[in-house]
Amino acid sequence: MEKKGTLIVVSGFSGVGKGTVVKRLVEDYGYSLSISATTRAPREGEVDGREYYFKTREEFMSLIDYNGLIEWAVYVDNYYGTPRAFVERELAAGHNVILEIEVQGAMNIKSQYPDSVLIFLTAPSAEELKNRLIGRGTEDPAVIEKRMKRAVEESEDMEQYEYIVVNDDLDQCVKDVNSVIVAKSCRLEENKEFMNKMKAELKAL
Amino acid sequence: MEKKGTLIVVSGFSGVGKGTVVKRLVEDYGYSLSISATTRAPREGEVDGREYYFKTREEFMSLIDYNGLIEWAVYVDNYYGTPRAFVERELAAGHNVILEIEVQGAMNIKSQYPDSVLIFLTAPSAEELKNRLIGRGTEDPAVIEKRMKRAVEESEDMEQYEYIVVNDDLDQCVKDVNSVIVAKSCRLEENKEFMNKMKAELKAL
Numbered sequence: 001m002e003k004k005g006t007l008i009v010v011s012g013f014s015g016v017g018k019g020t021v022v023k024r025l026v027e028d029y030g031y032s033l034s035i036s037a038t039t040r041a042p043r044e045g046e047v048d049g050r051e052y053y054f055k056t057r058e059e060f061m062s063l064i065d066y067n068g069l070i071e072w073a074v075y076v077d078n079y080y081g082t083p084r085a086f087v088e089r090e091l092a093a094g095h096n097v098i099l100e101i102e103v104q105g106a107m108n109i110k111s112q113y114p115d116s117v118l119i120f121l122t123a124p125s126a127e128e129l130k131n132r133l134i135g136r137g138t139e140d141p142a143v144i145e146k147r148m149k150r151a152v153e154e155s156e157d158m159e160q161y162e163y164i165v166v167n168d169d170l171d172q173c174v175k176d177v178n179s180v181i182v183a184k185s186c187r188l189e190e191n192k193e194f195m196n197k198m199k200a201e202l203k204a205l
Numbered sequence: 206m207e208k209k210g211t212l213i214v215v216s217g218f219s220g221v222g223k224g225t226v227v228k229r230l231v232e233d234y235g236y237s238l239s240i241s242a243t244t245r246a247p248r249e250g251e252v253d254g255r256e257y258y259f260k261t262r263e264e265f266m267s268l269i270d271y272n273g274l275i276e277w278a279v280y281v282d283n284y285y286g287t288p289r290a291f292v293e294r295e296l297a298a299g300h301n302v303i304l305e306i307e308v309q310g311a312m313n314i315k316s317q318y319p320d321s322v323l324i325f326l327t328a329p330s331a332e333e334l335k336n337r338l339i340g341r342g343t344e345d346p347a348v349i350e351k352r353m354k355r356a357v358e359e360s361e362d363m364e365q366y367e368y369i370v371v372n373d374d375l376d377q378c379v380k381d382v383n384s385v386i387v388a389k390s391c392r393l394e395e396n397k398e399f400m401n402k403m404k405a406e407l408k409a410l
Binding site for chain 2: 119122125126127129130148151152155156158159161162163164165175176178179180182183184186187188191194195197198199201202203204205
């Protein structure tokens with residue numbers, strides 16, 4: 001069964017471990033990771049083409065003009081976007097492409113790629129999420145307060161997603177996300193071609 | 206997240222290995238196996254309550270009268286049915302219940318349990334299915350002919366199912382069926398209660 005790959009959009013609470021889950025999906029299941037373009041300056045240790053594609057504002061505008069981004073947004077005066085060429089090439093090659101993105105970008109992607117799968121990662125409970133946001137206890141209480149407010153906002157986005165996956169045990173979470181993708185490929189509507197072939201061949205045997 | 210279990214209905218081509226797949230799902234993932242009741246006489250080696258619940262015709266009629274069967278059907282003058290009590294008890298306890306059944310029974314179950322998941326098992330190709338039906342080459346050509354005709358009929362049923370899972374490699378097939386069930390439990394609509402709790406708790410923290 002030769003098939004196009006699936007585009008997987010992963011969002012979730014800040015601090016829930018999205019980056020780690022995505023990394024593991026790439027490592028364990030060979031998903032292709034979509035890397036964002038941004039106009040923000042590289043931080044220490046960041047490598048162009050690994051964390052981000054670092055672009056000048058002019059380059060970024062040009063990408064927008066030439067429809068080179070699936071979606072883009074502005075955060076804190078910097079532009080962030082998803083390059084179209086990589087995603088389309090990988091999907092056409094039958095690879096699953098995964099990208100980590102905010103809710104607005106996720107909605108934009110769904111409207112352009114109705115076959116994409118939107119997954120929201122959550123901690124197993126509010127208490128546990130708070131613990132993760134508090135981190136090692138070295139954070140300023142004002143910072144924690146701000147993070148908790150953000151978590152309340154993020155929780156309003158959950159209903160926009162198709163799947164909710166709990167990141168309690170990392171291994172299990174990675175398996176569960178992969179299960180969502182496997183299940184999609186088993187859906188009846190994804191197998192019409194296979195079924196028709198099977199039926200025709202059985203009659204001909 | 207305490208949840209009701211999922212009712213999983215497995216059908217598929219004769220000779221595709223349904224029984225083995227179901228057995229492995231019970232062993233590997235702890236699914237509860239629903240055992241059918243039947244009026245047919247036990248064959249050698251069959252144990253009451255393991256292969257089937259063996260019933261007299263009178264007992265079977267009584268089960269029907271008292272709504273004790275989810276579905277039932279007649280094959281070659283014998284009655285076969287799915288006892289309701291076991292299925293409901295196991296689902297209520299949060300266990301996934303699996304049963305192997307024909308297409309008509311599967312449709313009956315879906316209408317009574319809209320949350321059930323209908324899975325059709327197939328060989329990877331018509332040729333491979335034929336090879337399995339030919340078996341060890343000891344079969345009467347007329348028997349094989351009959352089986353192939355049946356396979357053509359069975360292929361017409363595929364479209365009635367929600368998921369098509371290929372049994373090529375047994376381990377992979379068992380994993381894929383389980384993925385379908387895991388993915389279902391991650392669907393948004395299965396997590397409304399969890400989300401509402403999460404939202405309320407985050408606001409209260």
